[in-house]
Amino acid sequence: MTVTRRLSLLGILFGLIAALVLPVQSAGAAPAKTTDWSTATVNSIMSRYPSASKLGGWGYQVGFALYGAYLVYQRTHDTKYLTYIENWVDTYVDASGNINQSFNSLDSMQAGNLLVLLYQQTKQAKYKTAADKIRARFNTYPRTSDGGMWHSTGLTGQLWLDGTYMSMPFLLRYGNEFNDATYAQSQAASAVLIDASHLQAPNGLLYHAYDENSISWQAPGTQHSPEFWCRAIGWYGMTTVTTVDNLPANYPQRPQILTILRNLVAGMAKYQDPKTGRWFQVVDKGSVAGNWTETSCSAMYTYVIDKSVKNGWVSPAYHANAVRGYNGVMAEVSKESNGLVDIKNICEGTDVGNLAYYLARPKATNDPHGLGAFLVMNEEYHGNPLS
Secondary structure, eight states: OOHHHHHHHHHHHHHHHHHHHSOOOOTTOOOOOOOOHHHHHHHHHHHHOSSGGGGOSSSHHHHHHHHHHHHHHHHHOOHHHHHHHHHHHHTTBOTTOOBOOOOOBSGGGTTHHHHHHHHHHHOOHHHHHHHHHHHHHTTTOOBOTTSOBOSBTTSTTEEEHHHHHHHHHHHHHHHHHTTOHHHHHHHHHHHHHHHHHHHBOTTSOBOSEEESSOOTTSOTTSSBOSSOBHHHHHHHHHHHHHHHHHSOTTOTTHHHHHHHHHHHHHHHHHTSOTTTSOEESBTTOTTSTTOOEEHHHHHHHHHHHHHHHHTTSSOGGGHHHHHHHHHHHHTTEEEOTTSOEEEOOEEOOOOSOOHHHHHTSOEESSOHHHHHHHHHHHHHHHHSOOO
């Protein structure tokens, strides 16, 4: 065989190898674009509810979903997202900052985060005036004998994990913006510690609620409810990382709060479903018939773990749990034929109950609890990726 023929055959061989190994792309073709699931989700909300006022009344559900939308605005600087949020808030806040709310529940305070954020963006005094009304309510709001804020004025002596998130992130944000950080930090630190003192179990998880008096849902021989409901723990976990993030490094109670957080993350990791990467509606009873993996809490837990690892508050070994959690949540996210995003298996709003009650709660698609949790998780996970 001549040298020329050998070179020709080698050229053909190398060409075949290159065709197998190198990516094929037609001339001028753009690389495939990865879906931005956060913008797709917010765009879907806006498409389904072109008028923001139709999203729902003033409350934590819509407030939480729109807080997630604000995080997307913060990254993208797409003003249509900010305008949409402002339109919803302006449905309830007039030009003088009046808002028709008595703030007799912690749930009613959560949307106050949007007031502070809109003030930061627009400097319109009405948003500060409305936020001031929530801040003033802390001075008179009823509390347990050890200083915990009742979940609502109609629930005498009751602490719910949910309420900690509904109130403390707002207070911390308000304190940072309006020179009230000392009060805000002390209240948030106390809330996290008081909840843990009554509700955190040796496995790191927390029961849903506590009553300093006597009530039918208390577990026998205790003052707390009997089950570890997944989303309640998610609300508390998000509050805890927000609190740590806002406390000075030398804050006296910070080490104690970090211990609570580390025990919580360990508990989350222990009970993560190895099959789906998500977490169960009743967290520690995955083998019980009828239990199911719930999307909003799975997004919250992923956020808590991911943020804790990135900030060095917990072992980097937990990063693997965040990755599995993220992939598990994404398995519940899809697009309809019309391009709108669906997020499935989200538990509806829930009171305190027993095992049968939690397992029987309706599962919804695109419930605002899940929309908000997904956006918070997705912006954290992709905004500051470790992997």
